[in-house]
Amino acid sequence: MPWRRAVPTARAVVRRELPRLISPRQVPPLRRLAVVVLHLGRALIGWRLVEKRSGDRSRSRAGLSRRMRIAIEELGPTFIKLAQIISSGEGLFPNELVDEFKKCRDRVPPEPYDDVRRVVEEDLGAPLDVLFARFDPEPLAAASIAQVHTARLHTGEEVVVKVQRPTVAHLVHRDIEVMAWLAPFLVGRIPVTALANPPALVEVFAETITEELDFRVEAENMLDVARTFAALDQRGYVIPRPHPTMVTRRVLVMERLEGFAFDDVAGMHAAGLQTEAIIRTGMIGFMEGAMLHGIFHGDLHGGNLFVMRDGRTALLDFGITGRLSEPRRLAFLRLLLTASVNDIKGQLAALRDLGALPPDTDLDAVVVDLGLDRPPLDPTALTPDELISEIQDVVKALLGYGARMPKELMLFVKNMVFLDGAIARLAPDLDLFAEITQIAMYFTTRHGETIAKDIGVDPRSVELDLSGVKASFGVDPSVAESLTYRDLQARRELIRERFRKRGADLK
Template identity: 35%
Template sequence: MKNNIVMDGLRSVARMGQTAAVAAKAGIKYATEKPSNAKLMRETFESLGSTYIKLGQFIASTPSLFPREYVEEFQGCLDQTPTLPFSYVQQVLASEFAGRNLNEIFASIDEKSLASASIAQVHAAQLVSGENVVIKVQKPGVETILYTDLNVLHWAAKILEKAVPKVKFASLADIVDEIKTRMVREVDFIEEAQNLDDFVNYLNITQNKAAYAPKVYHQYSTRRVLTMERLYGVPLTDFDVVKKVSKDPSQVLITAMNTWFGSLMMCNSFHADLHAGNLMLMEDGRVGFIDFGIVGQLKPEVWTACIGFMDALQKTDYALMAQNMLNMGMTDTKIDTQVLAADLERLFSGVLLADPQELLSTNPADLNDIMMDMVGVGERHGIRFPRDFALLFKQMLYFDRFMRILAPYTDIYADQRLQMVQSMDPNVLLKH
């Protein structure tokens, strides 16, 4: 125990030194090359690794808190890192399953990783009992680096708040605390396993046979190792391969969206990172959901208000839009809905001139702009949106990208098969 404390202390000191060196390098680059502040910050964050990359992704998905130029710049914040040697994976497994013979758990483990990101690395394996699984192994010192970085950020935020009292986003320290809460949850694989169990239970209760999520092997999982059933399939962005498995690619997308929309109402949390790598079409035609490390939480009434807002937007009913905006946000002040409706009309009238029905089929960049403008209008009226509101919209943007590939000539949002608000009635969910 004492040695671990000493090692953590040494890692913290080394991390602070590394942070200072990268910051100094960024200062020199700013003085010599004069890049934009947003670009320099993104490049610096990527150089600093896991914590700062996650912070960059938080900035990209939280337009209600950060200036637009930073939100747009951090859209490209990368989360791929070099792979670690297989010997490290073996060390972690030996440490986490101390006292147990690994040969009695795993018949084989592929030395080459399937994926490597800032927090963990994934390897394919086979259990002694014969099941094919994937093992998600946490990278070295992730928690120490996380806490060191966030303590430095918290300290810097406090200084900045005192030095610049009129900073637009005055609650910087609170924002750092929010990031800390999310990231600490992401490095706890026991919590990720619970997220997966929750989703699997939801599929079972609703008798949804069209979607699937991997089984967790809890007896072979810890805070730093997660062992799950391995799913085989293709990403939804590979249209040619999807076409070979499914006669109707749009049906695949409808299944994925209906399943996800249902989880907003019926799960403790929703998958907040369903990009092409985390959503697949399995060989048997089912849609597979994987990697539940990043989740959001949303009250069902907030999602109902979001749907009401979008419906009112298509009908250009600005008074109803204003009311739903209040229902999905929070405010301490009395809002004049007529003034809010007028502001929304000014914002959206130009967007809707072409065809209101095309709004939700516009490109992701435009949707992101619309979301940021809407949040801006809300802020001016003292409306604070739920903290996971941006995660919700980010996922809608991911679905937009899938639509362009799988159903380019179909208005999915007008499709009668799509159920954006669902009840506990299992018949509502799409089945084969």
């Protein structure tokens, strides 16, 4: 695979260029800045004049989200990609923003076939009919960075060909410079989330999207994750094989896999597949790679995976891949272990070592300021005003300590949020507490020795304590013995309904 030799250099170039791209002090491309300011400014002014004045918070958030989505679609591929990443962050961003930005997933027009053909022939160095026995002119899918076409090699093998949009690399670099310049001015002006403030969001976005621009890096990510699954003997996942020679910066030829869409529950059940087992495999395989090898797929969503007829889950699109340095991998391992035994201070220490808190953070003070030494509150027993106040107090305290969301942690949390939604579709009656216990036992029995060697604590010698997990769901640890996902959704809907009622009362 000769293309692999270029990967270390490609990664080094990204690391070297990133500080320059996200520096807010430089003068951005002025013409592009004017276009961006025009579209975003028009969206914000319209929102302030109409929805914000209504006094209805729900209508205000929905109106802002809709106007931002329209502006982003007009601004093109880079901004659409940012919206797509936000759209898979349910729980990290407001529901209205997520729901609106999901519309950006399938609204990217494909490139003309002649442009696609030119890129493939330029990068692979031969006419299309020499390279392929068949190449479908109609794309199978079109995304913001690239589009995918089905094809057949002269050997008879069915493949897919991922082709980068011809001008997207230049557009991305230019737009990141504009975003970085604008981000400080948007702090506190767009109600998204406090911890994912605009400058931090731009930094994480720039770090992820710039690596996506070289498909040799993506192909290497595929090999690395596949190697990890093989080392773990995790056979519940399948990753398509990149072609040994037909990979360049802008073209990626890979094995074609087929199966059920991840939300096609009826189809899976008709084929005799156990959706609960698919969810369990998803949770375990995703966590194993991060905990034991420091690498994981960084952008799980319904378009990036499907279930094959033999029950294995196929993972696609490795442009965004989480990679933990060895110190951060060990910190992440400690975070999950301390969570399983409800060690609050241990969890905070692990978060500090992951980069979510400054190195000199007074952890005892954090425990007190966040109320972690008090019995947990049941959010369903609070009024909307009380719940908002609690959230604001926590966010204010975290920001006061300099809390931030490191890229790897944000990707992991975003993936966990996706799996949360997958449970709702595939296994709504799954007992969450029993499932967590079963997964903990899996790691204890299968990887206990490795974990003990890595962090000096043998999980086989500690007792699982789900009180912290129960508290995170807002249920009484001393009472709740089981909680299905359907139960959890009912609790969430109760909270949402109270907020909707409050918004209607304000109106």
